[in-house]
Amino acid sequence: MGLFDWLTNRAKPLSQMTRSELRRQELLLQKERDRLLTRVTDLAKRKQEIFERGSREKTPEVRKALASQFELHTTEQLLLSRQLNIRTKECLTVGRLRMLRESAERAAATGSRLGLIGEKDLLALEKLIENDAVTSEMYQQRLDDMLAVGGEPAQELTAAGRQVLDIWEKVDTGLIKNAEEAFDEADRRVRDLHKAAE
Template structure:
Protein backbone atom coordinates (compact mmCIF):
# COMPACT_ATOMS: atom_id res chain seq x y z
CA UNK A 1 0.00 0.00 0.00
CA UNK A 2 1.53 3.31 -1.04
CA UNK A 3 1.48 6.49 1.02
CA UNK A 4 -1.50 8.10 -0.69
CA UNK A 5 -3.63 4.94 -0.62
CA UNK A 6 -2.83 4.66 3.08
CA UNK A 7 -3.69 8.30 3.60
CA UNK A 8 -7.06 7.92 1.87
CA UNK A 9 -7.90 4.65 3.60
CA UNK A 10 -7.14 6.13 6.99
CA UNK A 11 -9.29 9.16 6.12
CA UNK A 12 -6.61 11.36 7.62
CA UNK A 13 -5.46 14.80 6.59
CA UNK A 14 -1.83 15.79 6.72
CA UNK A 15 -2.70 18.15 9.55
CA UNK A 16 -4.17 15.45 11.80
CA UNK A 17 -1.76 12.53 11.41
CA UNK A 18 0.09 11.69 14.62
CA UNK A 19 3.81 11.08 15.01
CA UNK A 20 3.10 7.40 15.73
CA UNK A 21 1.08 6.99 12.52
CA UNK A 22 3.74 8.69 10.45
CA UNK A 23 6.51 6.65 12.07
CA UNK A 24 4.66 3.38 11.44
CA UNK A 25 4.23 4.22 7.76
CA UNK A 26 7.83 5.38 7.57
CA UNK A 27 9.05 1.99 8.82
CA UNK A 28 6.87 0.13 6.32
CA UNK A 29 8.22 2.23 3.46
CA UNK A 30 11.79 1.77 4.69
CA UNK A 31 11.36 -2.02 4.74
CA UNK A 32 9.87 -1.98 1.24
CA UNK A 33 12.68 0.26 -0.01
CA UNK A 34 15.30 -2.12 1.43
CA UNK A 35 13.56 -5.09 -0.20
CA UNK A 36 13.57 -3.38 -3.59
CA UNK A 37 17.23 -2.46 -3.24
CA UNK A 38 18.04 -6.08 -2.47
CA UNK A 39 16.12 -7.24 -5.53
CA UNK A 40 17.98 -4.80 -7.78
CA UNK A 41 21.33 -6.03 -6.49
CA UNK A 42 20.26 -9.66 -7.00
CA UNK A 43 19.18 -8.98 -10.58
CA UNK A 44 22.46 -7.20 -11.29
CA UNK A 45 24.43 -10.20 -10.00
CA UNK A 46 22.31 -12.62 -12.04
CA UNK A 47 22.79 -10.53 -15.19
CA UNK A 48 26.54 -10.56 -14.69
CA UNK A 49 26.50 -14.35 -14.33
CA UNK A 50 24.56 -14.65 -17.59
CA UNK A 51 27.13 -12.49 -19.38
CA UNK A 52 29.95 -14.64 -18.03
CA UNK A 53 28.13 -17.85 -18.95
CA UNK A 54 27.34 -16.63 -22.45
CA UNK A 55 30.97 -15.68 -23.04
CA UNK A 56 31.94 -19.33 -22.48
CA UNK A 57 29.03 -20.74 -24.48
CA UNK A 58 29.61 -21.57 -28.14
CA UNK A 59 26.15 -22.82 -29.09
CA UNK A 60 24.13 -20.08 -30.88
CA UNK A 61 20.80 -21.41 -29.59
CA UNK A 62 22.06 -21.41 -26.01
CA UNK A 63 23.43 -17.90 -26.35
CA UNK A 64 20.09 -16.73 -27.72
CA UNK A 65 18.32 -18.25 -24.72
CA UNK A 66 20.74 -16.59 -22.32
CA UNK A 67 20.32 -13.27 -24.11
CA UNK A 68 16.54 -13.53 -23.69
CA UNK A 69 16.97 -14.25 -19.99
CA UNK A 70 19.24 -11.22 -19.71
CA UNK A 71 16.62 -9.05 -21.42
CA UNK A 72 13.89 -10.24 -19.05
CA UNK A 73 16.07 -9.53 -16.03
CA UNK A 74 16.99 -6.11 -17.38
CA UNK A 75 13.31 -5.26 -17.89
CA UNK A 76 12.49 -6.37 -14.36
CA UNK A 77 15.42 -4.39 -12.99
CA UNK A 78 14.13 -1.22 -14.66
CA UNK A 79 10.64 -1.80 -13.28
CA UNK A 80 11.96 -2.43 -9.77
CA UNK A 81 14.15 0.68 -10.03
CA UNK A 82 11.06 2.73 -10.89
CA UNK A 83 9.22 1.37 -7.85
CA UNK A 84 12.30 2.07 -5.72
CA UNK A 85 12.33 5.69 -6.88
CA UNK A 86 8.67 6.02 -5.90
CA UNK A 87 9.12 4.35 -2.51
CA UNK A 88 12.18 6.48 -1.77
CA UNK A 89 10.21 9.66 -2.44
CA UNK A 90 7.28 8.41 -0.36
CA UNK A 91 9.66 7.57 2.47
CA UNK A 92 11.18 11.05 2.28
CA UNK A 93 7.70 12.60 2.38
CA UNK A 94 6.65 10.71 5.49
CA UNK A 95 9.99 11.38 7.19
CA UNK A 96 9.71 15.11 6.54
CA UNK A 97 6.16 15.22 7.87
CA UNK A 98 7.13 13.26 10.98
CA UNK A 99 10.02 15.62 11.72
CA UNK A 100 7.72 18.61 11.37
CA UNK A 101 5.15 17.02 13.65
CA UNK A 102 7.78 16.13 16.28
CA UNK A 103 9.19 19.64 16.16
CA UNK A 104 5.71 21.08 16.63
CA UNK A 105 5.04 18.75 19.56
CA UNK A 106 8.24 19.78 21.31
CA UNK A 107 7.44 23.45 20.89
CA UNK A 108 3.83 22.98 21.95
CA UNK A 109 2.57 24.64 18.78
CA UNK A 110 0.56 23.45 15.82
CA UNK A 111 2.74 22.63 12.84
CA UNK A 112 1.94 25.39 10.38
CA UNK A 113 3.64 23.65 7.48
CA UNK A 114 1.47 20.56 7.93
CA UNK A 115 -1.75 22.21 9.03
CA UNK A 116 -1.92 24.66 6.12
CA UNK A 117 -0.99 22.28 3.31
CA UNK A 118 -3.62 22.50 0.58
CA UNK A 119 -5.29 19.88 -1.60
CA UNK A 120 -3.40 21.25 -4.61
CA UNK A 121 -0.13 20.81 -2.70
CA UNK A 122 -1.02 17.20 -1.89
CA UNK A 123 -1.92 16.59 -5.53
CA UNK A 124 1.39 18.10 -6.62
CA UNK A 125 3.31 15.90 -4.16
CA UNK A 126 1.57 12.84 -5.59
CA UNK A 127 2.43 13.89 -9.16
CA UNK A 128 6.07 14.47 -8.23
CA UNK A 129 6.27 11.04 -6.63
CA UNK A 130 4.74 9.33 -9.67
CA UNK A 131 6.93 11.21 -12.17
CA UNK A 132 9.90 8.98 -13.06
CA UNK A 133 11.83 11.99 -14.37
CA UNK A 134 11.90 13.52 -10.89
CA UNK A 135 14.70 11.91 -8.92
CA UNK A 136 15.01 11.94 -5.13
CA UNK A 137 17.22 15.05 -5.05
CA UNK A 138 14.88 17.16 -7.18
CA UNK A 139 11.90 15.82 -5.26
CA UNK A 140 13.46 16.77 -1.92
CA UNK A 141 13.91 20.36 -3.10
CA UNK A 142 10.31 20.61 -4.31
CA UNK A 143 8.95 18.92 -1.20
CA UNK A 144 10.81 21.32 1.07
CA UNK A 145 9.35 24.22 -0.88
CA UNK A 146 5.83 22.84 -0.59
CA UNK A 147 6.17 22.14 3.13
CA UNK A 148 7.85 25.52 3.61
CA UNK A 149 10.96 24.00 5.17
CA UNK A 150 13.59 26.70 5.26
CA UNK A 151 11.62 29.90 5.49
CA UNK A 152 14.09 32.20 3.73
CA UNK A 153 12.80 33.17 0.32
CA UNK A 154 14.89 32.39 -2.71
CA UNK A 155 16.58 35.45 -4.21
CA UNK A 156 14.60 35.05 -7.42
CA UNK A 157 11.27 35.10 -5.59
CA UNK A 158 12.10 37.57 -2.81
CA UNK A 159 9.56 40.40 -2.75
CA UNK A 160 7.27 38.65 -5.23
CA UNK A 161 3.53 38.82 -4.55
CA UNK A 162 1.66 35.62 -3.58
CA UNK A 163 -0.09 35.43 -6.97
CA UNK A 164 3.19 35.88 -8.85
CA UNK A 165 4.88 33.28 -6.66
CA UNK A 166 2.16 30.75 -7.51
CA UNK A 167 2.72 31.42 -11.22
CA UNK A 168 6.46 30.88 -10.80
CA UNK A 169 5.72 27.53 -9.17
CA UNK A 170 3.42 26.60 -12.06
CA UNK A 171 6.20 27.38 -14.55
CA UNK A 172 8.57 25.19 -12.51
CA UNK A 173 6.01 22.39 -12.74
CA UNK A 174 5.83 22.87 -16.52
CA UNK A 175 9.62 22.58 -16.69
CA UNK A 176 9.37 19.30 -14.76
CA UNK A 177 6.73 18.01 -17.17
CA UNK A 178 3.95 17.96 -14.56
CA UNK A 179 1.83 20.45 -16.51
CA UNK A 180 1.68 19.84 -20.24
CA UNK A 181 0.44 23.04 -21.89
CA UNK A 182 -0.14 26.74 -21.27
CA UNK A 183 -3.91 26.30 -21.03
CA UNK A 184 -3.55 23.84 -18.17
CA UNK A 185 -0.89 26.10 -16.65
CA UNK A 186 -3.27 29.06 -16.65
CA UNK A 187 -6.07 27.02 -15.06
CA UNK A 188 -3.69 25.69 -12.39
CA UNK A 189 -2.31 29.16 -11.62
CA UNK A 190 -5.84 30.56 -11.26
CA UNK A 191 -6.82 27.66 -9.02
CA UNK A 192 -3.82 28.10 -6.74
CA UNK A 193 -4.32 31.85 -6.44
CA UNK A 194 -7.99 31.34 -5.51
CA UNK A 195 -7.03 28.75 -2.91
CA UNK A 196 -4.40 31.05 -1.45
CA UNK A 197 -6.90 33.92 -1.24
CA UNK A 198 -9.51 31.65 0.33
CA UNK A 199 -7.00 30.43 2.92
CA UNK A 200 -6.02 34.01 3.74
CA UNK A 201 -9.64 35.06 4.17
CA UNK A 202 -10.60 32.00 6.18
Protein backbone atom coordinates (compact mmCIF):
# COMPACT_ATOMS: atom_id res chain seq x y z
CA MET A 1 0.00 0.00 0.00
CA GLY A 2 1.43 3.37 -1.03
CA LEU A 3 1.59 6.41 1.16
CA PHE A 4 -1.31 8.08 -0.65
CA ASP A 5 -3.54 5.01 -0.20
CA TRP A 6 -2.58 4.93 3.44
CA LEU A 7 -3.21 8.66 3.75
CA THR A 8 -6.67 8.52 2.18
CA ASN A 9 -8.00 5.08 3.15
CA ARG A 10 -7.24 5.12 6.84
CA ALA A 11 -9.81 6.21 9.37
CA LYS A 12 -7.55 9.14 10.23
CA PRO A 13 -5.44 10.74 7.48
CA LEU A 14 -1.81 11.52 8.16
CA SER A 15 -2.48 15.26 7.94
CA GLN A 16 -4.92 15.00 10.86
CA MET A 17 -2.81 12.84 13.18
CA THR A 18 -1.55 14.18 16.46
CA ARG A 19 2.11 14.56 17.23
CA SER A 20 2.21 11.30 19.21
CA GLU A 21 0.38 9.38 16.46
CA LEU A 22 2.85 10.71 13.91
CA ARG A 23 5.75 9.67 16.14
CA ARG A 24 4.29 6.17 16.45
CA GLN A 25 3.95 5.91 12.67
CA GLU A 26 7.48 7.25 12.24
CA LEU A 27 8.83 4.53 14.54
CA LEU A 28 6.97 1.83 12.59
CA LEU A 29 8.41 3.12 9.32
CA GLN A 30 11.91 3.29 10.81
CA LYS A 31 11.59 -0.31 11.97
CA GLU A 32 10.54 -1.42 8.47
CA ARG A 33 13.35 0.62 6.91
CA ASP A 34 15.90 -0.94 9.28
CA ARG A 35 14.60 -4.43 8.43
CA LEU A 36 14.99 -3.73 4.72
CA LEU A 37 18.46 -2.30 5.27
CA THR A 38 19.48 -5.46 7.14
CA ARG A 39 18.17 -7.65 4.31
CA VAL A 40 20.01 -5.62 1.66
CA THR A 41 23.22 -5.83 3.69
CA ASP A 42 22.82 -9.58 4.18
CA LEU A 43 22.28 -10.07 0.45
CA ALA A 44 25.42 -8.08 -0.30
CA LYS A 45 27.40 -10.33 2.06
CA ARG A 46 25.95 -13.47 0.49
CA LYS A 47 26.77 -12.19 -2.98
CA GLN A 48 30.36 -11.55 -1.88
CA GLU A 49 30.62 -15.10 -0.51
CA ILE A 50 29.17 -16.57 -3.72
CA PHE A 51 31.56 -14.53 -5.84
CA GLU A 52 34.59 -15.60 -3.80
CA ARG A 53 33.49 -19.23 -3.92
CA GLY A 54 32.99 -19.00 -7.69
CA SER A 55 36.45 -17.53 -8.17
CA ARG A 56 37.96 -20.53 -6.37
CA GLU A 57 35.75 -23.09 -8.12
CA LYS A 58 37.07 -24.70 -11.30
CA THR A 59 34.09 -26.87 -12.30
CA PRO A 60 32.07 -25.13 -15.06
CA GLU A 61 28.72 -26.55 -13.89
CA VAL A 62 29.24 -25.33 -10.33
CA ARG A 63 30.36 -21.93 -11.60
CA LYS A 64 27.18 -21.65 -13.71
CA ALA A 65 25.05 -22.50 -10.68
CA LEU A 66 26.91 -19.94 -8.56
CA ALA A 67 26.59 -17.30 -11.30
CA SER A 68 22.85 -17.95 -11.44
CA GLN A 69 22.60 -17.65 -7.66
CA PHE A 70 24.63 -14.42 -7.75
CA GLU A 71 22.26 -12.99 -10.38
CA LEU A 72 19.21 -13.99 -8.32
CA HIS A 73 20.60 -12.28 -5.22
CA THR A 74 21.39 -9.17 -7.27
CA THR A 75 17.82 -8.99 -8.55
CA GLU A 76 16.44 -9.41 -5.03
CA GLN A 77 18.85 -6.77 -3.75
CA LEU A 78 17.69 -4.29 -6.40
CA LEU A 79 14.02 -4.88 -5.55
CA LEU A 80 14.69 -4.45 -1.85
CA SER A 81 16.73 -1.32 -2.54
CA ARG A 82 13.72 0.20 -4.30
CA GLN A 83 11.52 -0.61 -1.30
CA LEU A 84 14.18 0.81 1.01
CA ASN A 85 14.22 4.05 -0.99
CA ILE A 86 10.43 4.33 -0.69
CA ARG A 87 10.41 3.59 3.06
CA THR A 88 13.15 6.16 3.61
CA LYS A 89 11.11 8.82 1.82
CA GLU A 90 7.95 7.85 3.74
CA CYS A 91 9.89 8.04 6.99
CA LEU A 92 11.16 11.51 6.04
CA THR A 93 7.61 12.61 5.24
CA VAL A 94 6.16 11.45 8.54
CA GLY A 95 9.11 12.91 10.45
CA ARG A 96 8.73 16.28 8.76
CA LEU A 97 4.98 16.32 9.34
CA ARG A 98 5.58 15.50 13.01
CA MET A 99 8.01 18.42 13.26
CA LEU A 100 5.47 20.66 11.55
CA ARG A 101 2.79 19.49 13.97
CA GLU A 102 5.08 20.34 16.90
CA SER A 103 5.74 23.77 15.39
CA ALA A 104 2.03 24.26 14.78
CA GLU A 105 1.25 23.45 18.41
CA ARG A 106 3.87 25.95 19.57
CA ALA A 107 2.59 28.54 17.08
CA ALA A 108 -1.06 27.99 18.07
CA ALA A 109 -0.48 30.09 21.15
CA THR A 110 0.40 33.06 18.92
CA GLY A 111 -2.46 32.46 16.46
CA SER A 112 -0.22 31.40 13.57
CA ARG A 113 -1.44 29.01 10.85
CA LEU A 114 1.95 27.31 10.49
CA GLY A 115 1.99 23.64 9.62
CA LEU A 116 -1.28 23.25 7.74
CA ILE A 117 -0.92 20.57 5.03
CA GLY A 118 -3.32 20.37 2.12
CA GLU A 119 -4.46 17.52 -0.12
CA LYS A 120 -2.49 19.00 -3.03
CA ASP A 121 0.72 18.75 -0.97
CA LEU A 122 0.00 15.11 -0.14
CA LEU A 123 -0.56 14.26 -3.82
CA ALA A 124 2.75 15.88 -4.76
CA LEU A 125 4.52 13.95 -2.01
CA GLU A 126 3.02 10.67 -3.23
CA LYS A 127 4.38 11.28 -6.73
CA LEU A 128 7.84 12.00 -5.33
CA ILE A 129 7.80 8.90 -3.12
CA GLU A 130 6.83 6.55 -5.94
CA ASN A 131 9.40 7.98 -8.38
CA ASP A 132 12.51 5.78 -8.22
CA ALA A 133 14.58 8.47 -9.91
CA VAL A 134 14.10 10.69 -6.86
CA THR A 135 16.71 9.71 -4.28
CA SER A 136 16.07 10.15 -0.58
CA GLU A 137 18.43 13.16 -0.56
CA MET A 138 16.56 14.84 -3.44
CA TYR A 139 13.27 13.95 -1.79
CA GLN A 140 14.38 15.43 1.53
CA GLN A 141 15.30 18.71 -0.17
CA ARG A 142 12.01 18.88 -2.09
CA LEU A 143 10.06 17.94 1.02
CA ASP A 144 11.75 20.66 3.04
CA ASP A 145 11.05 23.17 0.27
CA MET A 146 7.42 22.08 -0.07
CA LEU A 147 6.69 22.10 3.62
CA ALA A 148 8.68 25.29 4.19
CA VAL A 149 10.65 23.88 7.06
CA GLY A 150 13.07 26.78 6.95
CA GLY A 151 13.38 26.99 10.71
CA GLU A 152 14.27 23.34 11.15
CA PRO A 153 17.94 22.36 10.98
CA ALA A 154 18.94 20.62 7.75
CA GLN A 155 20.01 17.01 8.08
CA GLU A 156 22.75 17.23 5.47
CA LEU A 157 26.14 15.74 6.13
CA THR A 158 28.64 17.70 8.15
CA ALA A 159 32.27 18.03 7.10
CA ALA A 160 33.03 14.99 9.27
CA GLY A 161 30.35 12.94 7.53
CA ARG A 162 31.73 13.96 4.14
CA GLN A 163 35.19 12.82 5.26
CA VAL A 164 33.82 9.36 6.08
CA LEU A 165 32.13 9.21 2.66
CA ASP A 166 35.45 10.19 1.08
CA ILE A 167 37.23 7.30 2.84
CA TRP A 168 34.56 4.85 1.69
CA GLU A 169 34.97 6.13 -1.87
CA LYS A 170 38.73 5.53 -1.63
CA VAL A 171 38.07 2.00 -0.38
CA ASP A 172 35.64 1.40 -3.27
CA THR A 173 38.15 2.61 -5.85
CA GLY A 174 41.03 0.66 -4.32
CA LEU A 175 43.10 3.63 -3.14
CA ILE A 176 42.84 2.22 0.38
CA LYS A 177 42.98 -1.56 0.47
CA ASN A 178 43.01 -2.39 4.19
CA ALA A 179 39.68 -2.05 6.04
CA GLU A 180 41.40 -1.33 9.36
CA GLU A 181 43.54 1.35 7.73
CA ALA A 182 40.40 2.91 6.24
CA PHE A 183 38.62 2.89 9.60
CA ASP A 184 41.64 4.41 11.36
CA GLU A 185 41.92 7.15 8.71
CA ALA A 186 38.19 7.97 8.93
CA ASP A 187 38.33 8.02 12.72
CA ARG A 188 41.42 10.26 12.66
CA ARG A 189 39.83 12.72 10.23
CA VAL A 190 36.60 12.98 12.22
CA ARG A 191 38.50 13.47 15.48
CA ASP A 192 40.70 16.14 13.86
CA LEU A 193 37.64 18.02 12.65
CA HIS A 194 36.07 17.87 16.12
CA LYS A 195 39.30 19.12 17.72
CA ALA A 196 39.50 21.98 15.21
CA ALA A 197 35.92 22.97 16.03
CA GLU A 198 36.60 23.19 19.77
